[in-house]
Amino acid sequence: MSAAAFAKAVDRNPAFARLVNRHSLALFNQAAQSVACNRLHTLESRCARSLLMTHDRIRMEPFVLTHEFLSYMLGVHRPAVTLAAGVLQRAGLIRCTRGKVIVMDRPGLEAASCARYDTTRANSERLIGS
Ligand SMILES: [Zn+2]
Incomplete structure:
Protein backbone atom coordinates (compact mmCIF):
# COMPACT_ATOMS: atom_id res chain seq x y z
CA MET A 1 0.00 0.00 0.00
CA SER A 2 1.38 3.39 -0.90
CA ALA A 3 1.65 6.13 1.73
CA ALA A 4 -0.98 8.14 -0.16
CA ALA A 5 -3.41 5.20 -0.22
CA PHE A 6 -2.77 4.60 3.48
CA ALA A 7 -3.44 8.26 4.33
CA LYS A 8 -6.64 8.15 2.28
CA ALA A 9 -7.78 5.00 4.09
CA VAL A 10 -7.15 6.69 7.45
CA ASP A 11 -9.08 9.79 6.36
CA ARG A 12 -12.06 7.81 5.11
CA ASN A 13 -12.40 5.29 7.93
CA PRO A 14 -12.62 6.65 11.49
CA ALA A 15 -12.39 3.15 13.02
CA PHE A 16 -9.20 2.48 11.07
CA ALA A 17 -7.85 5.89 12.10
CA ARG A 18 -8.49 5.08 15.78
CA LEU A 19 -6.74 1.72 15.38
CA VAL A 20 -3.73 3.38 13.72
CA ASN A 21 -3.59 5.98 16.49
CA ARG A 22 -3.73 3.30 19.19
CA HIS A 23 -0.95 1.30 17.51
CA SER A 24 1.13 4.46 17.20
CA LEU A 25 0.67 5.22 20.89
CA ALA A 26 1.53 1.63 21.84
CA LEU A 27 4.67 1.80 19.69
CA PHE A 28 5.66 5.16 21.21
CA ASN A 29 5.16 3.75 24.74
CA GLN A 30 7.26 0.72 23.83
CA ALA A 31 10.05 2.94 22.47
CA ALA A 32 10.00 5.10 25.60
CA GLN A 33 10.15 2.01 27.82
CA SER A 34 13.04 0.66 25.76
CA VAL A 35 15.01 3.87 26.19
CA ALA A 36 14.56 3.75 29.96
CA CYS A 37 15.31 0.02 30.00
CA ASN A 38 18.51 0.44 27.95
CA ARG A 39 19.72 3.05 30.41
CA LEU A 40 18.79 1.36 33.68
CA HIS A 41 18.72 -2.43 33.37
ZN1 LIG B 1 14.37 -2.96 31.50
Whole structure:
Protein backbone atom coordinates (compact mmCIF):
# COMPACT_ATOMS: atom_id res chain seq x y z
CA MET A 1 0.00 0.00 0.00
CA SER A 2 1.38 3.39 -0.90
CA ALA A 3 1.65 6.13 1.73
CA ALA A 4 -0.98 8.14 -0.16
CA ALA A 5 -3.41 5.20 -0.22
CA PHE A 6 -2.77 4.60 3.48
CA ALA A 7 -3.44 8.26 4.33
CA LYS A 8 -6.64 8.15 2.28
CA ALA A 9 -7.78 5.00 4.09
CA VAL A 10 -7.15 6.69 7.45
CA ASP A 11 -9.08 9.79 6.36
CA ARG A 12 -12.06 7.81 5.11
CA ASN A 13 -12.40 5.29 7.93
CA PRO A 14 -12.62 6.65 11.49
CA ALA A 15 -12.39 3.15 13.02
CA PHE A 16 -9.20 2.48 11.07
CA ALA A 17 -7.85 5.89 12.10
CA ARG A 18 -8.49 5.08 15.78
CA LEU A 19 -6.74 1.72 15.38
CA VAL A 20 -3.73 3.38 13.72
CA ASN A 21 -3.59 5.98 16.49
CA ARG A 22 -3.73 3.30 19.19
CA HIS A 23 -0.95 1.30 17.51
CA SER A 24 1.13 4.46 17.20
CA LEU A 25 0.67 5.22 20.89
CA ALA A 26 1.53 1.63 21.84
CA LEU A 27 4.67 1.80 19.69
CA PHE A 28 5.66 5.16 21.21
CA ASN A 29 5.16 3.75 24.74
CA GLN A 30 7.26 0.72 23.83
CA ALA A 31 10.05 2.94 22.47
CA ALA A 32 10.00 5.10 25.60
CA GLN A 33 10.15 2.01 27.82
CA SER A 34 13.04 0.66 25.76
CA VAL A 35 15.01 3.87 26.19
CA ALA A 36 14.56 3.75 29.96
CA CYS A 37 15.31 0.02 30.00
CA ASN A 38 18.51 0.44 27.95
CA ARG A 39 19.72 3.05 30.41
CA LEU A 40 18.79 1.36 33.68
CA HIS A 41 18.72 -2.43 33.37
CA THR A 42 21.17 -5.26 32.86
CA LEU A 43 21.69 -6.81 29.46
CA GLU A 44 20.33 -10.15 30.71
CA SER A 45 17.05 -8.58 31.83
CA ARG A 46 16.77 -6.58 28.60
CA CYS A 47 17.50 -9.73 26.60
CA ALA A 48 14.77 -11.59 28.55
CA ARG A 49 12.36 -8.72 27.86
CA SER A 50 13.10 -8.74 24.13
CA LEU A 51 12.68 -12.51 23.95
CA LEU A 52 9.33 -12.29 25.76
CA MET A 53 8.11 -9.52 23.47
CA THR A 54 9.14 -11.53 20.41
CA HIS A 55 7.52 -14.65 21.88
CA ASP A 56 4.28 -12.69 22.44
CA ARG A 57 4.17 -11.56 18.83
CA ILE A 58 5.25 -14.73 17.05
CA ARG A 59 3.28 -17.16 19.24
CA MET A 60 5.08 -20.26 18.05
CA GLU A 61 8.12 -22.27 19.01
CA PRO A 62 10.80 -22.45 18.16
CA PHE A 63 10.98 -18.94 16.77
CA VAL A 64 13.78 -17.65 14.59
CA LEU A 65 15.86 -14.96 16.28
CA THR A 66 19.58 -14.88 15.68
CA HIS A 67 21.98 -13.42 18.21
CA GLU A 68 22.96 -10.91 15.53
CA PHE A 69 19.38 -9.66 15.12
CA LEU A 70 18.90 -9.63 18.90
CA SER A 71 22.06 -7.52 19.14
CA TYR A 72 20.43 -4.98 16.79
CA MET A 73 17.28 -5.00 18.94
CA LEU A 74 19.32 -4.42 22.11
CA GLY A 75 21.86 -2.04 20.64
CA VAL A 76 24.88 -4.09 21.71
CA HIS A 77 27.55 -6.18 19.99
CA ARG A 78 26.64 -9.76 19.13
CA PRO A 79 29.17 -11.36 21.55
CA ALA A 80 27.44 -9.57 24.43
CA VAL A 81 24.11 -11.10 23.37
CA THR A 82 25.74 -14.52 23.25
CA LEU A 83 26.89 -14.05 26.85
CA ALA A 84 23.48 -12.78 28.04
CA ALA A 85 21.60 -15.54 26.23
CA GLY A 86 24.05 -18.03 27.73
CA VAL A 87 23.12 -16.85 31.22
CA LEU A 88 19.42 -17.31 30.43
CA GLN A 89 20.07 -20.68 28.83
CA ARG A 90 22.15 -22.02 31.74
CA ALA A 91 19.32 -20.95 34.05
CA GLY A 92 17.01 -23.23 32.02
CA LEU A 93 14.83 -20.35 30.82
CA ILE A 94 15.50 -20.64 27.07
CA ARG A 95 17.24 -22.89 24.59
CA CYS A 96 19.06 -21.36 21.61
CA THR A 97 20.18 -23.44 18.67
CA ARG A 98 21.15 -22.28 15.19
CA GLY A 99 19.27 -19.00 15.27
CA LYS A 100 16.16 -20.51 16.84
CA VAL A 101 14.87 -19.89 20.35
CA ILE A 102 12.63 -22.02 22.55
CA VAL A 103 11.23 -20.54 25.74
CA MET A 104 11.65 -23.35 28.25
CA ASP A 105 10.36 -21.55 31.35
CA ARG A 106 8.17 -18.56 30.58
CA PRO A 107 7.41 -17.61 34.22
CA GLY A 108 11.14 -17.83 34.94
CA LEU A 109 11.94 -15.69 31.90
CA GLU A 110 9.36 -13.14 33.04
CA ALA A 111 10.99 -13.10 36.48
CA ALA A 112 14.40 -12.58 34.83
CA SER A 113 13.04 -9.72 32.73
CA CYS A 114 12.87 -6.21 34.03
CA ALA A 115 9.53 -4.86 35.29
CA ARG A 116 9.25 -2.81 32.08
CA TYR A 117 8.08 -5.94 30.27
CA ASP A 118 4.87 -6.09 32.31
CA THR A 119 4.35 -2.35 31.91
CA THR A 120 4.83 -2.46 28.15
CA ARG A 121 2.64 -5.54 27.74
CA ALA A 122 -0.14 -4.01 29.87
CA ASN A 123 -0.01 -0.77 27.86
CA SER A 124 -0.14 -2.63 24.56
CA GLU A 125 -3.03 -4.82 25.69
CA ARG A 126 -4.94 -1.77 26.93
CA LEU A 127 -4.44 0.04 23.62
CA ILE A 128 -4.66 -2.70 21.00
CA GLY A 129 -5.67 -5.89 22.77
CA SER A 130 -3.68 -9.04 23.33
ZN1 LIG B 1 14.37 -2.96 31.50
